[in-house]
Each structure stands twice: as C-alpha cells, then as structure tokens.
Amino acid sequence: MNKLSNYMSSYRIQKMNAFLFVFCISILGLSFLVLPKKKISINEKRSLAQFPSLSMNSLLNGNYMDSIDLYFSDHFPWREQFITVANTIAENRGFADENLKYYTRNAQPDSPSKTMDELEKEDSLSLESIALDTNQTVNNLPFETIKSVVVSNKRAIQMFGGSKIGAKNYAGLINSYKKAFGPSVNIYCMPIPVGADFYLPEKINKRKEKEFINDLFQQLQSDVVKVNAYEELSKHSNEYIQFNTDHHWTGRGAYYAYVAFCKSSGFDPLPLAGFQRKVIPNFLGTLYYYTLSKELKTNIDSVEYFKVPVSTKSFYIKKGRTAEQPTQLYAEFAKGSNAYGVFLGGDYPLMRIATSVKNGRKVLIFKDSYGNAFSPYLASHFEEVYIIDFRYFIGSVKSLVVKNNITDIVFAHNVYASNSSFTVKREMGMLNYIAPPKPTAQPLTKQDTSKVIK
Amino acid sequence: MVFSSLFFLTIFLPLNLLLYYFTKSINVRNIILVVFSLFFYAWGEPIWISLLIFSALVDYLNGLFIDKYRNQPIAKLGIFITLFINLGLLFTFKYSDFIVENFNFLFNTTFSKPGFLLPIGISFYTFQTISYSIDVYKGEVKAQKNFLNFLMFVSLYHQLVAGPIVRYSVIENEINNRKFHWDDFSNGVTRFSKGLFKKVLIANVAGEIVQQFLERDIVDMTSASAWFGISMYAIQIYFDFSGYSDMAIGLGKMFGFHYDENFKHPYTSTSIGDFWRRWHISLGTFFRDYLYIPLGGNKKNVYLNLLIVWFCTGFWHGASWNFILWGLYFCVLLIGEKLFINQLLAKTHIIIKHLYALFFIIIGWAIFYFTDLAKLTDFLGLLFGTNGFVLNDTEVSTVIKENIIWLLIALLFSAPLYNYCLNKIELYKNRFLNINHLILFLNIVMLFTSIAMLVNKTYNPFIYFRF
Numbered sequence: 001m002n003k004l005s006n007y008m009s010s011y012r013i014q015k016m017n018a019f020l021f022v023f024c025i026s027i028l029g030l031s032f033l034v035l036p037k038k039k040i041s042i043n044e045k046r047s048l049a050q051f052p053s054l055s056m057n058s059l060l061n062g063n064y065m066d067s068i069d070l071y072f073s074d075h076f077p078w079r080e081q082f083i084t085v086a087n088t089i090a091e092n093r094g095f096a097d098e099n100l101k102y103y104t105r106n107a108q109p110d111s112p113s114k115t116m117d118e119l120e121k122e123d124s125l126s127l128e129s130i131a132l133d134t135n136q137t138v139n140n141l142p143f144e145t146i147k148s149v150v151v152s153n154k155r156a157i158q159m160f161g162g163s164k165i166g167a168k169n170y171a172g173l174i175n176s177y178k179k180a181f182g183p184s185v186n187i188y189c190m191p192i193p194v195g196a197d198f199y200l201p202e203k204i205n206k207r208k209e210k211e212f213i214n215d216l217f218q219q220l221q222s223d224v225v226k227v228n229a230y231e232e233l234s235k236h237s238n239e240y241i242q243f244n245t246d247h248h249w250t251g252r253g254a255y256y257a258y259v260a261f262c263k264s265s266g267f268d269p270l271p272l273a274g275f276q277r278k279v280i281p282n283f284l285g286t287l288y289y290y291t292l293s294k295e296l297k298t299n300i301d302s303v304e305y306f307k308v309p310v311s312t313k314s315f316y317i318k319k320g321r322t323a324e325q326p327t328q329l330y331a332e333f334a335k336g337s338n339a340y341g342v343f344l345g346g347d348y349p350l351m352r353i354a355t356s357v358k359n360g361r362k363v364l365i366f367k368d369s370y371g372n373a374f375s376p377y378l379a380s381h382f383e384e385v386y387i388i389d390f391r392y393f394i395g396s397v398k399s400l401v402v403k404n405n406i407t408d409i410v411f412a413h414n415v416y417a418s419n420s421s422f423t424v425k426r427e428m429g430m431l432n433y434i435a436p437p438k439p440t441a442q443p444l445t446k447q448d449t450s451k452v453i454k
Numbered sequence: 455m456v457f458s459s460l461f462f463l464t465i466f467l468p469l470n471l472l473l474y475y476f477t478k479s480i481n482v483r484n485i486i487l488v489v490f491s492l493f494f495y496a497w498g499e500p501i502w503i504s505l506l507i508f509s510a511l512v513d514y515l516n517g518l519f520i521d522k523y524r525n526q527p528i529a530k531l532g533i534f535i536t537l538f539i540n541l542g543l544l545f546t547f548k549y550s551d552f553i554v555e556n557f558n559f560l561f562n563t564t565f566s567k568p569g570f571l572l573p574i575g576i577s578f579y580t581f582q583t584i585s586y587s588i589d590v591y592k593g594e595v596k597a598q599k600n601f602l603n604f605l606m607f608v609s610l611y612h613q614l615v616a617g618p619i620v621r622y623s624v625i626e627n628e629i630n631n632r633k634f635h636w637d638d639f640s641n642g643v644t645r646f647s648k649g650l651f652k653k654v655l656i657a658n659v660a661g662e663i664v665q666q667f668l669e670r671d672i673v674d675m676t677s678a679s680a681w682f683g684i685s686m687y688a689i690q691i692y693f694d695f696s697g698y699s700d701m702a703i704g705l706g707k708m709f710g711f712h713y714d715e716n717f718k719h720p721y722t723s724t725s726i727g728d729f730w731r732r733w734h735i736s737l738g739t740f741f742r743d744y745l746y747i748p749l750g751g752n753k754k755n756v757y758l759n760l761l762i763v764w765f766c767t768g769f770w771h772g773a774s775w776n777f778i779l780w781g782l783y784f785c786v787l788l789i790g791e792k793l794f795i796n797q798l799l800a801k802t803h804i805i806i807k808h809l810y811a812l813f814f815i816i817i818g819w820a821i822f823y824f825t826d827l828a829k830l831t832d833f834l835g836l837l838f839g840t841n842g843f844v845l846n847d848t849e850v851s852t853v854i855k856e857n858i859i860w861l862l863i864a865l866l867f868s869a870p871l872y873n874y875c876l877n878k879i880e881l882y883k884n885r886f887l888n889i890n891h892l893i894l895f896l897n898i899v900m901l902f903t904s905i906a907m908l909v910n911k912t913y914n915p916f917i918y919f920r921f
Contacts, residue, residue: 013890014640017897021643022471024901029464065455065497072461076909086910089903093659094858204849 031077038075048074087292103149103291149287152201154299155244156287158416159205160196162212166419171219173424174411178224180431185401185409189220190227190261192249192370192414197230198237209415216418227264227410229257244299246285248340251305254373261410267381275306278332283339303339305330308379311356316348329353329376343372349392351375353385363408364401366390366427370414382408390417390426396433455497456615456916457701458653460908466494467705474709480630484606487709494611495575502573505543510601510608512539513583517590517597517604529591536587540580548572552773575615577770579608581740586622588744595623603629612705616698618716618736625711632710642707644897648872649700651900654907656864657693658914660686663853668823672832680836682850688819689864692721695734721815721868724807725799726787729815741767760785771822776830780821787814 040047052058052067076082148159178187197209210230217226233241233256241253249257255272262269283301307330315324331345344351347369357380364386365375375387386406388397390413400406417423455462470490474483496503513536520532545553551567558565586607589595598604607629613620667675667683675683699716706713716736723729730738741763749759761782768781787795799807820837824830854861866872880889908914 010890011636013888013894014636017640017643017890017894018636020894020898021647021901022468024898025464026468026472028905029468032464060500062498062500069459069461072459073909073911076460079909082906082909085903085906089655089907093860094854094856 028077032072032075035077041074041080091294103151103293149291150200150204151291151293151295152199154295155199155242156247156291156293156296157195157199157242158247158287159200160194160208160212160415162208162215162415162419164215166421167212167215168219169421169424170418171216173427174224175219175221176428177409177411177431178221180398181401181409183223185407186225186265187223188225188227188261188265188408188410189216190229190257190410190412191216191418192257192374192412193230193233194247194370194414194416195242195249198234199242212415212419225264227257227261229260232256232260232263240304243283243285243287243301243340245288245296245301246283246340247287248285249370249373251303251343251373254370255306255377257374257412258377261378262381265408270309270380272306274309276309277304277306278330279304280335280339280342282336284337285340289337301339303334303342305342305373306377308376310380312379313354314344314351315354316345316351324352327351329379340369340372344375344387347372347389347392348387349389349394351385351387353379353387355379355383355385357381357383359383361408362386362404362406363410364388364397364406365410365412367412368414368417368423370417371412374412378410388430390423390430393430394433395430397427397430398433455494455611457698457705458650458658458904458908458914460905462494463650463905463908466490471708480632483632484603484629488602488606488609491606491609491611491614495609495614498615499574502576505547505573505576506579506609507605509540509543509580509583510605512536513587513608514598514601514604516587518599520587520590521597524593532587533591536584540584544576544580546570547576549769549773578617578619579614581619581737582621583608585619585740585744589622595626598622598629610711612702612709612711613713616695616702617734618699618702618713619740620713620736624714628711634710638707638710642704642709644704644893645707646701646704647897647900647904649697649702649704650904652693652697652700652867654697654904654914655900656860656867657690657697658907659857659860660690660693660864661915663857664690666853667850672829672836675833675836676850677836677839678850680833682854684816684820684823684833684837687823688721688816689868691819691822692717692868693864719868719870721812722808722870723811723815724804725791725796725811726784726814727791727796729811730784730788737767737770757789760789764788772825774825775827776821776825779827780818783818783821 038048049067049071051071052064054064058064058067073079149156150159151157174187174189181187191213193209193213196205197207213228213230217228220226233253236252236256239252240250241256242249252272255275259269261267280303283303284297285301288296312329314327314329316327317324327345329344331342334341334345353376359382361382362384363378363382365371365378366388367375368390371387371389375385378385384404386400386404401409411418413423455466457463470486473486477483477486492503495506516532516536519535520529523529523532546568547570550570554565554567557563586595590597598607607620607622607625610620663686664683667679668687696717703713703715714736716734718732718735720729720732723732745766746759746763749755749762751759764781764785765778766781767784768778771777771780799810817834817837820833821830824833866875876889876893879892
C-alpha cells in the first residue's frame with residue numbers, strides 16, 4: 001500500500017516535472033512571438049538587432065539564421081530580468097580579490113549596432129562615413145572595442161598592452177606628415193595615456209604606457225615636436241584627471257595635457273583659475289555599462305569643464321550638407337550618460353573654431369574622442385582651430401592645410417588609437433588623398449569634407 | 455542549430471514536442487522528427503544537408519542490397535560501397551586540404567587546396583551509416599525497408615551534430631515501437647536540464663577563462679598561467695562534450711529513444727586505459743568493433759593494430775598533425791600501461807593512480823589544443839619550466855578566487871558527486887523533503903539560469919567544428 005502511494009506520488013511528480021519544463025519553454029517562446037519589441041536598450045545604451053531581411057545569399061550561407069539568433073536574444077521576453085540574473089551569477093562565482101576585478105569579453109557581445117549617444121545625435125551628425133582605404137566601418141574600430149577592463153579601488157581602468165609595431169607605424173605616420181609639410185608647418189605628437197599606468201595596480205601593469213610612449217618618441221624625427229602629456233599628467237595623477245566609470249579623461253586631465261603642449265610649443269599656458277569652471281553631475285560612463293559593476297555605481301562621476309576665456313565661433317558639417325553649420329564649443333545641455341558630449345558636442349568629421357586671437361597661427365588637431373576635451377583649450381592661442389576626427393573625416397588634409405594657411409598640426413590621440421593600424425591607415429589616406437573624379441555623382445557620405453568647410 | 459540557443463530551447467523544442475505528442479500514429483511522428491531534424495541541420499548548414507541525405511540514401515540502398523544477396527559473395531560489395539562513399543565524403547570534405555598541403559610540402563608541388571568548409575556533424579553521421587551497413591552484413595540488425603525511417607535514424611537531431619555515435623542496433627526496435635512512459639519523459643527533462651547547465655554555466659565559463667589564458671603570446675604566459683589555462687580547457691571540453699551528450703540522451707528519452715551513455719566521469723579515471731573506457735565511449739567502441747577487432751585485435755599484430763586504431767582516433771578529431779600526435783600519444787601510454795605501468799601502479803595508493811591519469815590527460819589536452827606544432831612545443835616547454843618556474847601569478851590567483859564557487863561546482867559535476875549527494879538526500883527522505891521535489895526544483899533552476907546566461911550573450915562557442 002505504502003509502495004503504491006509512493007509510486008503514485010513519484011508518478012505525479014514525474015508528470016509535473018515534464019509539464020513544468022514544457023510549459024516554461026513554451027511560455028517563453030510564445031511570449032517572444034506575442035510581446036511587442038523594443039528598439040533600443042536603455043540599460044545597455046545601444047539599439048537592438050532588427051529582424052533580418054531575407055535574401056537567397058544570406059539564407060544559403062547561414063547568415064540569415066545567425067541574424068535571427070541575434071534578433072532572438074535581443075528581443076527575448078523579460079530580457080533585462082534575465083540579464084540581471086546572469087550578472088548576479090557572474091558576480092557571485094567566487095570572491096573578488098582586494099578590490100580587483102578583471103572583466104574580459106572575448107566574444108564581441110554586440111554585433112555592429114549604434115550606441116545610445118549615437119542614436120540621439122543621429123540627425124545632427126554624420127556617422128556613416130566610409131574609411132578611405134579600408135572597408136572597415138566606424139562601428140568596429142580596434143581601439144573602441146574595449147577588451148580588458150580591471151575594476152580596482154572603485155575605478156574602472158582599461159588594460160593597455162602596446163606593441164613595438166604599433167609604435168613604429170604611428171611614428172612612421174607622423175614622420176610622413178613632417179616630410180610632406182616641411183619646416184613651414186609645426187608637427188606635434190602628443191600621445192595621451194588612458195590611465196593604465198597611473199591607476200592599475202603595479203602587479204598588473206608595469207609602466208606599459210610609458211614604455212610605448214618612449215618607444216614612439218625615439219622613432220620620431222627630431223623636427224617633430226614631442227609633447228609629453230604623460231609626464232605632466234603623472235604629476236597630477238592624484239587629482240581628478242580620469243573618470244572612474246568612463247574610458248575618457250576629464251577636462252582637468254586635458255588641461256594638464258594643454259599645459260604640456262604649451263611648454264613644448266612656447267605658449268604661456270593660462271592658469272586653471274583663468275577659466276570659468278562648470279560641472280555636470282551624475283555621470284555614469286561606458287566602463288560602468290561594460291562591467292555593470294556595483295562597486296563603480298558607488299563612485300559616480302561628474303563632468304567638470306573649463307570654458308576658455310576668449311570669444312569663439314564654432315562650425316561643423318552636417319551630414320549631407322554642403323555648408324558648414326554653426327555649433328557651440330560646449331554642448332552645455334549634455335547630461336546623464338552622455339555628459340562627456342559637453343566637449344565639442346560629440347564627434348564630427350571636421351570642426352572649425354574661429355577665435356578672437358590675432359597672431360597668424362592656425363592649428364589642425366587629429367583626434368579621437370580623447371581630443372574632444374583637449375581641443376577647446378587651444379582656442380586661447382590660435383586664430384583658428386580645425387579638428388579632424390580620424391574616424392569620420394574624408395578628404396585631403398594637404399588641401400585643407402594649404403587653403404587655410406594652417407601653421408600647426410597636433411596629433412592628439414590616446415595610446416590605443418596611436419597603437420592601432422587603423423588610425424595609421426586612415427590618416428595616411430588623408431595625407432595621400434586624391435579627390436574622386438568630378439562628374440560622377442558621389443554619394444553624399446563620400447563628399448570631400450575639406451572642400452565644403454569654407 | 456545548437457541545443458544551447460534560445461531559438462532551439464523556446465521555439466524549436468516546444469513546437470516539436472507539441473506536434474509530436476498531438477499526433478498518435480508512429481509514422482506521422484517519425485515524419486515530424488525527420489522534418490524537424492532536417493530543419494535543425496539546415497539552420498546552420500543549408501547546403502550540406504544534401505550530403506547528409508546522400509549518405510543516408512547510399513546506406514539505405516546498401517542495406518537492402520546486402521540483405522538481398524545475403525550469404526553470397528557479392529554482398530561484400532555493400533561493405534565496399536559504404537566504406538568507399540562515406541570515407542570518400544570524409545576525405546573530400548574533411549581531409550582534402552590537409553592532404554594537399556602535406557603533399558605539396560613533401561613533393562614541393564603547388565596544388566591548390568580545395569578549401570571545403572567542413573560540413574557540421576559529418577564525422578558523426580558517416581560513422582553511423584557505416585556501422586549500419588556492416589551490422590546488416592554481419593546479420594546483427596535487419597535492413598530497414600523504409601527510407602524515411604532510415605533517414606530518421608541518420609538525421610535525428612538529438613545526436614546529429616555532436617554525437618553520441620548511435621548504432622542502428624540501439625534504436626532498431628524503437629523506430630517503430632516507442633512506448634511512452636512518464637518516467638522516461640521526466641528523466642529526459644532532468645538529464646537535458648543537467649546537460650544544458652553543464653554546457654552553458656560550466657563549459658562556457660571555462661571557455662572564457664581558457665581564452666583569457668591560452669589565447670595569447672607564449673611570451674606573455676607563466677608556468678602557472680599555462681597550467682591553469684590548460685586545466686580550464688580540460689574542464690571546458692569535458693563539460694561541453696558531456697553536456698551535449700546529456701542533452702542528446704535527455705532529448706532521446708523525451709521522444710522515447712534510449713541511447714547509450716557516452717561519458718562516465720572520465721576525470722575520475724585511475725589509468726589512461728580507464729580514461730578511454732569513460733571518455734567518448736561511442737567513438738572508442740566504434741573503433742574497437744569496426745577497426746581493432748577486424749584487424750585482428752589482441753590475437754595478432756596487437757601493437758600494429760593499436761597503432762592504426764590510435765592514429766585513426768586522433769585523426770578523426772581533426773585534420774591536423776596535432777590530433778594525430780594526440781592519438782599516438784595515447785597509443786604509447788596504453789602500450790606502456792600494458793607492458794609495465796599498470797604493474798607499477800598496482801602497488802601504489804589510489805591517489806597516485808588518479809594523479810598519474812590526470813597528469814597525462816591534461817598534457818594530452820595541450821597537444822589537442824594547439825594545432826600549431828611550434829606553439830605546442832613552446833607551450834609544453836613552458837609547462838615544464840623552460841621559461842623558469844613562475845608559480846606566483848596574480849592573474850591566476852585573482853581568477854581562481856573570483857571563480858572559486860564555480861570551480862567547486864565544476865569539480866562536483868566532474869566526479870559522480872552530484873548523484874551521490876542526491877542519493878544521500880534520498881536516504882534521509884521524509885515527508886518534508888521528497889527527492890523528486892528537489893530534482894524538479896533543480897531542473898527549473900538549471901533551465902532558467904542557463905537561459906539567463908544565453909540571453910546575456912555570454913561566450914557560447916561550438917567546439918566540434920573540426921570533428
């Protein structure tokens with residue numbers, strides 16, 4: 001009798017086991033089919049995958065199915081809750097070591113998709129530029145692909161390796177610019193550290209940025225001006241020069257680089273007190289969203305910026321327009337996770353800042369997003385500041401320099417961008433650029449931005 | 455398609471189960487399984503599905519042919535055809551690049567490589583069809599008269615892409631006579647959930663650590679990180695592979711099939727011979743029954759036979775020299791065990807035996823991992839301190855501490871401890887804690903945590919692309 005009831009109970013529970021399993025997976029599948037789909041994920045700051053369009057080709061090579069898999073996980077029901085569970089599991093696999101945590105993502109978590117900032121700026125900014133002599137799109141930049149991040153002492157820092165080949169190629173690029181422009185144009189090389197040397201525990205990183213920068217400087221021609229921003233920043237590494245939760249440096253960090261620039265170029269740097277200081281609070285940056293570390297959330301950033309004391313007029317080119325558009329040097333409405341956008345208002349192919357300075361000097365800056373915080377300071381010393389974002393600009397730097405009587409060129413890249421062959425390819429392409437034949441109608445995105453600026 | 459994908463878990467599988475169980479006729483059910491299996495395969499390999507059907511058709515006809523001319527010399531032709539066609543497919547699609555490359559190297563020629571992409575699962579299904587034809591020839595199974603039924607045996611998605619290699623005799627009776635039992639279905643669910651958990655929460659996490667430690671320049675490794683990295687690879691490959699086998703066996707049970715076990719806690723082995731009786735059992739027995747014994751087995755030329763079998767076992771794992779080396783490495787160890795190692799070990803403590811087996815298994819995984827022989831040599835050197843023994847590596851100790859709970863769970867599942875714990879709990883069962891309730895609860899936990907990890911798009915590799 002007892003045996004039978006035991007059997008009955010286990011029979012019932014077997015049925016339950018089977019039904020529960022089928023029920024759970026069916027409900028998830030059904031909900032996926034029925035529930036409305038979101039376009040963007042606020043938490044991850046990116047757009048979600050679109051349902052792929054069917055083509056014979058993508059069907060036969062399997063790409064179509066891969067895209068569907070991607071679409072599936074991007075729009076999975078209760079996705080955010082599941083991600084929270086996954087992150088909780090990830091954080092509890094063991095015990096963190098003395099405030100030190102490695103984050104590595106090997107698989108690229110996101111296929112090419114735009115970040116939230118990019119989406120929001122879409123209508124004001126040309127994004128779809130095409131690389132000059134590569135087919136790489138701007139979404140897959142080597143240095144923007146964050147690889148290894150360490151969270152230590154409530155601060156996220158990117159690991160930096162650096163390579164001999166990277167230094168050699170980048171030095172080669174800058175030497176080529178010097179040769180092309182000769183003595184009439186000053187060329188400055190200012191590699192910007194990303195905080196790895198200053199903030200990573202020494203057992204993980206032993207002066208790798210410094211090693212890379214020294215290696216780079218040694219290979220530059222003697223007539224290239226070396227701006228040692230690293231030295232200047234290292235004196236102030238206990239100040240707020242690098243964000244805790246973002247991969248960028250702060251306005252204050254950029255100020256010390258500006259001091260280093262002035263020292264190398266013979267200008268007198270303005271004292272920090274000479275600028276109007278403003279602050280945007282509550283900034284959680286990219287590295288927070290990359291790691292989703294709770295520790296970082298307790299050390300939230302604020303974006304401090306120092307407005308230059310000269311009057312300026314800024315211009316940029318809107319996607320598909322042929323004339324420059326006025327803009328602001330500081331996008332003071334920037335807030336939240338986009339607060340770093342206060343500097344220049346984002347990344348444009350080309351910007352021009354006209355200032356009230358009269359000394360016959362005009363500067364061109366090659367930059368990645370690190371340069372955004374740095375560039376405004378130079379408005380205090382040059383009649384005009386031209387800013388090229390190496391990812392988006394298409395056109396001839398030669399004609400830009402000659403036409404506008406540019407006297408100084410600054411390479412203000414962070415060490416990642418400096419170490420990347422993509423940067424070298426792009427900027428070499430701009431130096432050797434030959435305009436496409438006139439009569440053929442070029443797509444708007446391929447327009448020579450150097451020609452429309454004036 | 456793979457089991458560890460959201461589409462499979464929440465659309466494909468429930469739809470397959472519902473359609474299957476809403477029909478009553480076994481023929482219709484078999485058709486449903488074939489259609490779903492072909493779709494499953496076509497999801498990743500839309501073109502190469504033709505090869506699968508071709509291989510199935512050849513051996514279907516072969517079976518009929520052998521059956522018709524049974525006991526006549528011409529029946530042997532069937533064996534010849536199955537070997538010729540199936541091995542031909544394998545050589546063309548899996549080994550042609552390798553052969554051309556080595557031929558060019560040896561004779562200084564410049565033939566261009568055919569460059570076929572290896573169709574997924576080809577090594578598994580060709581072996582299944584070969585075994586079928588041979589078994590029909592030997593009279594161990596009857597020839598299948600219905601092509602659809604035969605195609606179901608070959609293409610059944612449970613074991614199609616990553617094994618186990620299911621022999622026809624195992625499911626012969628179940629093709630037309632499957633009895634439904636709730637305990638089968640329930641055990642299937644439990645087995646599947648466990649397999650999914652092993653794949654997603656253990657193997658994939660281990661795989662991430664492997665990438666971190668082994669996918670870098672040798673100069674950036676220390677002895678500690680090399681040992682740690684390769685041990686993590688041992689965890690990854692075992693949990694990935696056995697997780698897949700668990701899922702295959704579990705799915706089989708949900709549909710009324712009973713496949714043989716493929717893994718029996720191989721890392722608890724006490725010798726290399728023991729290891730190979732516990733690791734990928736369906737492959738080992740395949741080579742034993744269809745190669746080693748026909749060659750003469752233990753009766754004559756035993757060393758030559760072993761050499762051939764282990765060469766083939768290694769080569770089966772991929773078209774690269776390191777896999778051959780890996781097979782021969784085990785051949786040497788097994789011959790060594792036959793000759794003297796077993797006698798030496800017999801007198802030692804059980805712990806020594808375990809350490810002995812684990813040590814050589816892990817070295818084996820290094821040979822398996824590095825397809826570049828130069829890198830392999832450097833790596834083996836590093837393991838044994840050619841770069842000096844650096845055992846104090848903060849990256850290793852950080853990662854171990856960060857993953858210590860996970861690591862303990864992995865060890866729990868590597869040994870038969872999981873079932874041991876459940877049995878212990880069952881002994882103390884009382885009306886408050888029924889073991890079945892606990893299992894049901896664990897199944898749901900495993901299913902949902904696995905889905906959460908998959909939604910988060912964590913690292914989810916498919917590591918059988920070379921097989």
